[in-house]
Amino acid sequence: MQIQDVFRYYANDLKRVEENMEMSLRSEVRLIPEIIHHLIGSGGKRFRPLLLLAASELCGYRGERRYPLSTIIEFIHTASLLHDDVIDQAETRRGKVSANHIWGNAASVLVGDFLYSKSFKLMTDDGNPAILKLLSTTTNTMSEGEVFQLMKAGDINLTEKEYLSIVEKKTSILISAACAIGGILGNATDSQIEALTRLGMRLGNAFQITDDTLDYVAKEEEFGKAIGQDLKEGKMTLPLIRTMKKCNPEERLFIRKGIEEKDEEAYTGNHDADPPL
Amino acid sequence: MQIQDVFRYYANDLKRVEENMEMSLRSEVRLIPEIIHHLIGSGGKRFRPLLLLAASELCGYRGERRYPLSTIIEFIHTASLLHDDVIDQAETRRGKVSANHIWGNAASVLVGDFLYSKSFKLMTDDGNPAILKLLSTTTNTMSEGEVFQLMKAGDINLTEKEYLSIVEKKTSILISAACAIGGILGNATDSQIEALTRLGMRLGNAFQITDDTLDYVAKEEEFGKAIGQDLKEGKMTLPLIRTMKKCNPEERLFIRKGIEEKDEEAYTGNHDADPPL
Numbered sequence: 311m312q313i314q315d316v317f318r319y320y321a322n323d324l325k326r327v328e329e330n331m332e333m334s335l336r337s338e339v340r341l342i343p344e345i346i347h348h349l350i351g352s353g354g355k356r357f358r359p360l361l362l363l364a365a366s367e368l369c370g371y372r373g374e375r376r377y378p379l380s381t382i383i384e385f386i387h388t389a390s391l392l393h394d395d396v397i398d399q400a401e402t403r404r405g406k407v408s409a410n411h412i413w414g415n416a417a418s419v420l421v422g423d424f425l426y427s428k429s430f431k432l433m434t435d436d437g438n439p440a441i442l443k444l445l446s447t448t449t450n451t452m453s454e455g456e457v458f459q460l461m462k463a464g465d466i467n468l469t470e471k472e473y474l475s476i477v478e479k480k481t482s483i484l485i486s487a488a489c490a491i492g493g494i495l496g497n498a499t500d501s502q503i504e505a506l507t508r509l510g511m512r513l514g515n516a517f518q519i520t521d522d523t524l525d526y527v528a529k530e531e532e533f534g535k536a537i538g539q540d541l542k543e544g545k546m547t548l549p550l551i552r553t554m555k556k557c558n559p560e561e562r563l564f565i566r567k568g569i570e571e572k573d574e575e576a577y578t579g580n581h582d583a584d585p586p587l
Numbered sequence: 588m589q590i591q592d593v594f595r596y597y598a599n600d601l602k603r604v605e606e607n608m609e610m611s612l613r614s615e616v617r618l619i620p621e622i623i624h625h626l627i628g629s630g631g632k633r634f635r636p637l638l639l640l641a642a643s644e645l646c647g648y649r650g651e652r653r654y655p656l657s658t659i660i661e662f663i664h665t666a667s668l669l670h671d672d673v674i675d676q677a678e679t680r681r682g683k684v685s686a687n688h689i690w691g692n693a694a695s696v697l698v699g700d701f702l703y704s705k706s707f708k709l710m711t712d713d714g715n716p717a718i719l720k721l722l723s724t725t726t727n728t729m730s731e732g733e734v735f736q737l738m739k740a741g742d743i744n745l746t747e748k749e750y751l752s753i754v755e756k757k758t759s760i761l762i763s764a765a766c767a768i769g770g771i772l773g774n775a776t777d778s779q780i781e782a783l784t785r786l787g788m789r790l791g792n793a794f795q796i797t798d799d800t801l802d803y804v805a806k807e808e809e810f811g812k813a814i815g816q817d818l819k820e821g822k823m824t825l826p827l828i829r830t831m832k833k834c835n836p837e838e839r840l841f842i843r844k845g846i847e848e849k850d851e852e853a854y855t856g857n858h859d860a861d862p863p864l
Contacts, residue, residue, distance in 0.1 A: 339735045393700060396673065397693045416674045419696060420733045423670060423703070427727040430707050434719045442711045442719070450704040456697045458616045 320363050323376065327359045330377040331384060334428060346421055358383045361513075362488040365506055369496020376495065378432050379441070383488050385429040386449060390456075390480075392422035397460075440494050448487045455479025466554070466566045468546040474515065482514025489513075522547035544569045597640050600653065604636045607654040608661060611705060623698055635660045638790075639765040642783055646773020653772065655709050656718070660765045662706040663726055667733075667757075669699035674737075717771050725764045732756025743831070743843045745823040751792065759791025766790075799824035821846045 317324070335343040359380035366376050395418045426449070433442050459476045462468055489510035493503035524533050525540045526549045540547050546569065554562055594601070612620040636657035643653050672695045703726070710719050736753045739745055766787035770780035801810050802817045803826045817824050823846065831839060 337731055339731045339738070342731065342734050393696050396696050415692065416737055417734075419670050419673050420730060420737060424727070424730040424734060426700070426703060427723065427730050431723040431727045434716070434723045437716065439711070439714065446704065446708040446711045450701070450708045453697060453701040453704050454614055454616045454619065457619050457694075457701060460693055460697055461616070 316364065317360060320360055323363050324356055324359060326377050327356060327363075327380040327384070330381045334378070334381050334385070334432060337424075342421070342424060346425070354384065354388070356380075356384060358387055358485060358488040361485060361510065362492050365489045365492020366495050367492075368506075369493050369498040369502065371492070371496035373495070375436060378436060379491055379495070380488075382429045382432045382436075382445065383484065383491070385425040385432075386445070386452075387484060389422040389425035389429070390452060390484075392418045392425070393456075438494065441491060444487055444490060444494070448483050451479050451483050455483075462546075464544055464570055465546065466569050468551065470548065470551055473546065473548055473551055477515055477518045478511060481518045482511045485514035485517065486510030519548055523549050525549075541568065544571065593641065594637060597637055600640050601633055601636060603654050604633060604640075604657040604661070607658045611655070611658050611662070611709060614701075619698070619701060623702075631661065631665070633657075633661060635664055635762060635765040638762060638787065639769050642766045642769020643772045644769075645783075646770050646775040646779065648769070648773035650772070652713060655713060656768055656772070657765075659706045659709045659713075659722065660761065660768070662702040662709075663722070663729075664761060666699040666702035666706070667729060667761075669695045669702070670733075673699075715771065718768060721764055721767060721771070725760050728756050728760050732760075739823075741821055741847055742823065743846050745828065747825065747828055750823065750825055750828055754792055754795045755788060758795045759788045762791035762794065763787030796825055800826050802826075818845070821848065 332343075335346055337343065362380050362383060363376055366372065396415045429445075433445055436442075455476055455478070458472075459480065462472060462476070486507050487510070489506040490503050493506045498506070522540065525537055525547070528537050530537050539545075541550065550565070550569075554565060557565070609620075612623055614620065639657050639660060640653055643649065673692045707723075710722055713719075732753055732755070735749075736757065739749060739753070763784050764787070766783040767780050770783045775783070799817065802814055802824070805814050807814050816822075818827065827842070827846075831842060834842070
């Protein structure tokens with residue numbers, strides 16, 4: 311069985327998630343959905359909702375709460391990408407014109423804030439204290455990870471442990487939360503929920519490490535986006551950390567110079583876009 | 588009695604609020620409090636906590652929950668100012684060097700996100716469903732107001748009603764929430780909480796309209812910041828809306844040209860800083 315088969319199996323549920331997202335975007339400010347559609351389109355893979363649906367089914371829950379809770383997870387993910395865009399733009403402004411020439415940073419910041427606050431509103435509507443606690447801790451940890459990454463920007467001595475900590479906080483913890491919510495919805499035992507949490511963390515780590523590795527070894531036409539971006543932007547990821555250990559002093563100096571040149575600029579996000587599945 | 592007397596009356600409680608804020612900023616990422624202190628300092632007037640304390644006392648509550656709840660309100664306020672800074676920087680970048688030259692937009696966005704998510708975590712720790720509902724709706728309305736303002740940027744035809752809607756959503760609703768929380772803490776009746784909510788809305792409106800008016804009529808040394816900024820930045824506020832109604836066609840054309848020149852740039856916040864009390 312391939313991942314496409316899983317997407318196909320959940321096609322109807324994922325359609326319900328899309329409808330729920332649309333419904334949640336309705337706003338008194340008529341133009342908010344327009345900006346959001348303009349900015350994020352509707353082409354997301356919905357990988358996190360898929361995991362929430364699968365974990366729910368695993369734990370015997372197939373009820374309606376899966377849809378708003380998937381919306382919440384997807385809104386948090388989208389908001390974090392929008393805010394990463396601002397950080398990206400700050401760095402690459404000279405290189406290329408922003409896609410959102412009209413609205414620029416302002417729209418990315420504000421629409422991200424709208425999605426974050428909407429997701430919290432949807433959580434309080436759901437009202438489950440365990441889910442509220444899980445997701446408020448998750449978003450807080452995500453932003454800690456973002457700040458930690460910013461502090462480590464251009465640090466050639468970033469350790470594997472620090473790299474993994476950033477990956478876990480920025481990427482894996484939300485994927486992990488999607489899995490854990492399935493367990494909570496299915497009234498799973500604490501140890502079952504913990505197992506789902508661990509599964510999500512490992513899946514998230516594998517997901518991000520794969521993406522960071524593909525940035526070095528993929529063929530551009532298969533990867534679906536430009537490769538070599540991380541090195542270009544001075545991002546220390548696992549392939550570079552490992553390379554630094556193996557190469558000779560001359561090669562190490564060459565890499566160090568390249569990375570440190572980027573040190574004065576803002577650091578970009580580690581997960582600007584998901585790898586293609 | 589003057590406002591300074593009220594601040595003096597609550598001096599000890601406000602000190603407890605400061606301590607609670609400090610405690611809440613402790614993070615595994617050691618440097619987060621450093622950035623926050625660097626960015627926001629500790630000189631805030633704490634006007635919103637003051638209202639929460641006063642409303643609580645009015646309703647007979649003087650317990651410990653006032654401190655974390657004041658922290659939450661102040662964190663939401665500070666986060667909104669930090670994100671306004673990014674929007675401001677996008678507009679005035681050419682005019683002046685950013686105060687946070689080292690971290691720039693990245694830190695403002697990420698530390699704002701950290702404060703928002705921390706405030707939601709503190710809310711779920713408090714756990715009161717009425718307060719969770721109130722504050723999640725409040726922050727969502729605030730971001731709606733921000734987006735609405737962005738959509739109306741450079742719109743010379745902004746009506747008084749639209750101006751007031753922006754003021755209510757961006758500024759007054761959080762002040763109103765601070766008052767309402769005092770009522771909830773004191774187990775006030777629904778109609779008493781509604782009265783506190785209305786009081787907060789009116790106080791917020793008065794507060795912002797005063798600030799917008801002082802931008803035209805104040806003396807710079809008394810106002811404590813540069814005057815004439817709103818006109819310079821193409822912001823339509825109440826004094827300008829009223830002036831447009833009263834002036835002759837030639838004068839109107841002159842104003843229109845000045846405002847519309849700013850239309851292509853991002854719109855700045857309406858409440859970048861509070862007026863001095």
